[in-house]
Amino acid sequence: MALPDIKTNPEELLKFHTILMKYAPNGYLPFYFVLEIGGKEPKAGISWKKNRKSFEQAIKLMEKGYNIGIAGTDNDALCIMDVDDMNQVPFDQIKPTLQITSRKRIGRHYYYFSLDGSAKKNIPTGDAGEVRSVWYYVLAPGSYVSCDAEDIEAMPEEERQYAGRYTITVERPLSEITYDEFPDVYKRRYEEKKRDDISKALRSVNKQIRKPISPARKEGKLMSALWKLDVGDVSGIGNTGGKRVPMPLEMHSSGSKTGHNCSVDNGKLTCWRHYIVHNAFSYLAVLAGILPCERAGKEHGSSYFGVDMCDGETVYKVWSYAKLHGFIPEDDPIPWSALAYYAISKKVCAKKDIVDGKIPKVFSIVALMIAKKEGLNFGRV
Numbered sequence: 001m002a003l004p005d006i007k008t009n010p011e012e013l014l015k016f017h018t019i020l021m022k023y024a025p026n027g028y029l030p031f032y033f034v035l036e037i038g039g040k041e042p043k044a045g046i047s048w049k050k051n052r053k054s055f056e057q058a059i060k061l062m063e064k065g066y067n068i069g070i071a072g073t074d075n076d077a078l079c080i081m082d083v084d085d086m087n088q089v090p091f092d093q094i095k096p097t098l099q100i101t102s103r104k105r106i107g108r109h110y111y112y113f114s115l116d117g118s119a120k121k122n123i124p125t126g127d128a129g130e131v132r133s134v135w136y137y138v139l140a141p142g143s144y145v146s147c148d149a150e151d152i153e154a155m156p157e158e159e160r161q162y163a164g165r166y167t168i169t170v171e172r173p174l175s176e177i178t179y180d181e182f183p184d185v186y187k188r189r190y191e192e193k194k195r196d197d198i199s200k201a202l203r204s205v206n207k208q209i210r211k212p213i214s215p216a217r218k219e220g221k222l223m224s225a226l227w228k229l230d231v232g233d234v235s236g237i238g239n240t241g242g243k244r245v246p247m248p249l250e251m252h253s254s255g256s257k258t259g260h261n262c263s264v265d266n267g268k269l270t271c272w273r274h275y276i277v278h279n280a281f282s283y284l285a286v287l288a289g290i291l292p293c294e295r296a297g298k299e300h301g302s303s304y305f306g307v308d309m310c311d312g313e314t315v316y317k318v319w320s321y322a323k324l325h326g327f328i329p330e331d332d333p334i335p336w337s338a339l340a341y342y343a344i345s346k347k348v349c350a351k352k353d354i355v356d357g358k359i360p361k362v363f364s365i366v367a368l369m370i371a372k373k374e375g376l377n378f379g380r381v
């Protein structure tokens with residue numbers, strides 16, 4: 001009987017583990033867990049966070065062909081910088097440390113320890129990769145995920161022999177890292193995220209004070225179909241039943257393949273690359289170019305979406321996009337907050353005239369007349 005075609009390399013995992021432990025702070029134990037054979041997804045049927053493996057178990061699994069994941073947790077010091085595209089992060093901003101090259105032989109994983117805790121942050125960026133520190137994972141060295149012809153074509157020629165493999169490429173002691181030592185692109189993204197979080201919190205406080213009704217209920221009898229859209233309608237992906245499928249390319253910047261990092265459950269679409277949940281509105285906001293995936297949706301564990309469904313300008317743009325692309329009918333009644341935005345942009349009224357997103361009748365009549373003159377179908381008279 002022929003031996004199974006095992007492409008994983010347990011020796012590489014052993015080498016990695018030995019270096020990792022040599023420079024680890026006292027008491028550190030890596031969080032290893034099992035992934036699918038040939039895949040990046042956790043083994044089906046059990047939450048990976050509850051499926052921790054010892055190093056010995058991880059090696060045995062890799063001998064059988066399983067890929068192994070490694071994560072930083074909320075009570076260890078591991079910090080992994082996952083640089084997808086070396087062109088986005090200047091080399092001289094990367095603190096030297098143990099370096100792994102990932103399967104496409106273009107991206108790098110840099111392993112650090114954050115002893116003061118300042119670098120224990122998750123920072124997903126649009127296309128410059130991620131900092132993964134708290135319950136975020138990467139594939140450990142020795143893992144294997146095949147590459148297609150296009151991936152191989154894009155590789156530096158000398159790397160093609162390693163296509164699909166995760167290997168140690170710079171064998172150095174693991175360095176300590178602090179937040180200040182991160183490359184600028186991650187610090188910029190983190191500061192931006194902090195600002196987004198503050199504005200989301202302010203929005204929620206304002207809403208609690210004013211006790212508003214939902215955007216959909218504000219519409220009354222003639223309601224825009226925008227509020228009835230399901231994320232399945234706009235993404236074309238039905239319930240995935242716990243499985244992960246490729247993210248539609250339109251969601252993430254083109255040029256990089258998105259892998260199996262999307263799932264749809266209970267009318268919510270999860271992006272596993274950015275750990276973000278989308279509803280139909282935030283999904284459309286990404287497609288309409290208002291905010292990128294990692295800023296538009298709702299972070300895992302958060303209650304607030306990045307896009308503001310009550311902001312007139314945002315609603316106007318999302319509604320226009322949805323109409324233009326046939327997600328809602330051409331004669332769909334414009335949401336009132338969008339009409340209010342339009343009226344202000346046409347100087348029919350001022351911002352102060354709009355209370356709780358409602359536009360007074362006299363201004364809405366004028367705004368609808370102007371829209372008609374401009375050849376726009378606002379679906380209301």
Ligand SMILES: [Zn+2]
Nearest residue numbers: 271273274293
């Ligand atoms: Zn995403």
